[in-house]
Amino acid sequence: MLNLQSPLSRKLTAFVALSDADLATLARFDRRRKTFHSGHEMIHEGEVNASAYILSTGWACSYKILPDGDRQIVDFQIPGDFLGLRSILFRTADHTVEAITRIEASEVLEPDLLDAFANAPRLATAVLWAASRDEAMVVEHLVNLGRRSAEERMAHLLLELGARLHLVGLGDEAGFDCPLTQYHLADALGLSAVHVNRVLRRLREDGLVTFQKGRVIVDAPARLRDLAGFDTAYLDQTGPLLR
Amino acid sequence: MLNLQSPLSRKLTAFVALSDADLATLARFDRRRKTFHSGHEMIHEGEVNASAYILSTGWACSYKILPDGDRQIVDFQIPGDFLGLRSILFRTADHTVEAITRIEASEVLEPDLLDAFANAPRLATAVLWAASRDEAMVVEHLVNLGRRSAEERMAHLLLELGARLHLVGLGDEAGFDCPLTQYHLADALGLSAVHVNRVLRRLREDGLVTFQKGRVIVDAPARLRDLAGFDTAYLDQTGPLLR
DNA sequence: CGGAGCTTTGAGACGGATCAAAACTCGTGG
DNA sequence: CCACGAGTTTTGATCCGTCTCAAAGCTCCG
Numbered sequence A, B: 001m002l003n004l005q006s007p008l009s010r011k012l013t014a015f016v017a018l019s020d021a022d023l024a025t026l027a028r029f030d031r032r033r034k035t036f037h038s039g040h041e042m043i044h045e046g047e048v049n050a051s052a053y054i055l056s057t058g059w060a061c062s063y064k065i066l067p068d069g070d071r072q073i074v075d076f077q078i079p080g081d082f083l084g085l086r087s088i089l090f091r092t093a094d095h096t097v098e099a100i101t102r103i104e105a106s107e108v109l110e111p112d113l114l115d116a117f118a119n120a121p122r123l124a125t126a127v128l129w130a131a132s133r134d135e136a137m138v139v140e141h142l143v144n145l146g147r148r149s150a151e152e153r154m155a156h157l158l159l160e161l162g163a164r165l166h167l168v169g170l171g172d173e174a175g176f177d178c179p180l181t182q183y184h185l186a187d188a189l190g191l192s193a194v195h196v197n198r199v200l201r202r203l204r205e206d207g208l209v210t211f212q213k214g215r216v217i218v219d220a221p222a223r224l225r226d227l228a229g230f231d232t233a234y235l236d237q238t239g240p241l242l243r
Numbered sequence C: 001c002g003g004a005g006c007t008t009t010g011a012g013a014c015g016g017a018t019c020a021a022a023a024c025t026c027g028t029g030g
Numbered sequence D: 001c002c003a004c005g006a007g008t009t010t011t012g013a014t015c016c017g018t019c020t021c022a023a024a025g026c027t028c029c030g
Helices: A007-013 A020-028 A110-119 A121-147 A150-167 A182-189 A193-205 A221-228 B007-013 B020-028 B110-119 B121-147 B150-167 B182-189 B193-205 B221-228
Strands: A033-036 A041-043 A052-057 A060-065 A071-077 A096-099 A103-108 A175-177 A209-212 A215-218 B033-036 B041-043 B052-057 B060-065 B071-077 B096-099 B103-108 B175-177 B209-212 B215-218
Touching: A007 A020, A007 A052, A007 A121, A020 A110, A020 A121, A060 A182, A060 B121, A071 A121, A071 A182, A071 B121, A110 A121, A121 A150, A121 A182, A121 B060, A121 B071, A121 B121, A150 A175, A150 A182, A150 A193, A150 A209, A150 A215, A150 A221, A182 A193, A193 A209, B007 B020, B007 B052, B007 B121, B020 B110, B020 B121, B060 B182, B071 B121, B071 B182, B110 B121, B121 B150, B121 B182, B150 B175, B150 B182, B150 B193, B150 B209, B150 B215, B150 B221, B182 B193, B193 B209
Parallel strands: none
Antiparallel strands: A033 A103, A041 A096, A052 A103, A060 A071, A060 A096, A175 A215, A209 A215, B033 B103, B041 B096, B052 B103, B060 B071, B060 B096, B175 B215, B209 B215
16 A cells, blocks of 8 residues: 555556556655755755755745845645655756644655666656656746736635645645745745735635635635636546556 | 757857767757748647647748737747757647748657657757756846836847857847837736837937847847846756766 | 834835837838 | 728726735634
8 A cells, every 4th residue: 555655656556657666766765864944945046966856745936036135936845745845857947835733754866766767667657757747836826916806816725735735645625734824835836925914805705715713615616716717627537547 | 050050059059069960860850841821820739649840041930829819928949059959848738939020940850859858868858958947047037027117128038049149159249139019028028018119218328238120239238137147057057968 | 021023004105017109110012 | 002991009097906014812832
């Protein structure tokens, strides 16, 4: 029951059928397990030869800081997600990754990845697929910022997080635990923290979602999806890729 | 002088040293050359098993359409860029790609890519690098929409296009030819077309950039970069990766 | 029980949207 | 060679969503 143990294998096997050999190689990614405390910067923008990680417990976020000190969060990472995968190919990391909660993660070095590509082609495909999915999420976030109102953005983000968490066995249809502050939400959605607060209140008063005390409860899933224009196509790619 | 002939090889060799065998494999990507007229949708959101292309002449853009008809352009593609590379791994395309001008492009099928990955590892690395760079650009666009003012966004976009065009031998320090309408700019920057017009006027009146009659002229490069907070780090990765 | 970080609320300012309409550009056909 | 028309650019007036500044209330850890 390897697949049920690790959030990553649970996520990958949902989309690519992996052989036992693939799963064994995947399991080897889990050596070098480390713990980081909340707030720790695991990868720094500008850092050379940064490592990548696979997140197994806790939440992280990746962001960029502007000259004036403003921050734009690009994505949140939850168990099963890669941290800084892109920065392995780049000489210097182009973004920062920070632990939001206390985190457990396995460090992935370049040779691990190359080994996987050479010896476990199906796994390599799966990793590539995961990277493409990450990019698809960034694209959807771009659409969010460019063309949706504050409330639509918030609805979309919460629905995405819910769907992703559900996929790795955290949270269910009703809701999920969420350690994000309103500052995190603001920096992800391109809003001010003050406005985030008002938006959350309106969504709550309209009976759509409630986000309080670290828990998100989706009160009216259908109406919320409708408001956000939320389409899971970019996330789930229904059923395993065989090829 | 293969590298000077194709914009793609010119771009890739700037970052990864390619062997003659790599270059030969790369040249084989150039069979199946096709022409598309301006406005043609080469890849449709939702399309299954879409092909990818390498753009050799002309401009394209990739975008998503929202339920209410709004459009968010994710990126523009210029000669040497891949079109729809991500959609090869996905069962269905998650975005649309449309020709802005008349276009010449070479169709790349899945087997071509797999062949390259199996037989030309350095080229495979280069392709992966190109995909990572595409993602880095999307991330930078996200920052643009989330945390920059309308003028900063415009300045940033024009500087990015200039830098990318320069890299493939189109345009120089002074400026470049640009077939985009103000509607394109608006949909890329998350603004209204009317506001785009006013922003361009202000930038022109401030002596920063002039965009008129299909040509962009950078009047004050240093001041423009300063306004935009433009750092080429995410684009050029100075000097060839050897590994 | 104190205090730091987070959430909540109010008042006012401002960037960019929207609506409306005129002016320009350029390819096309008469 | 001119007139037309579709697409594009430009400008004005007004409106609205979100920001900023300010301050109070809450929560939870030490």
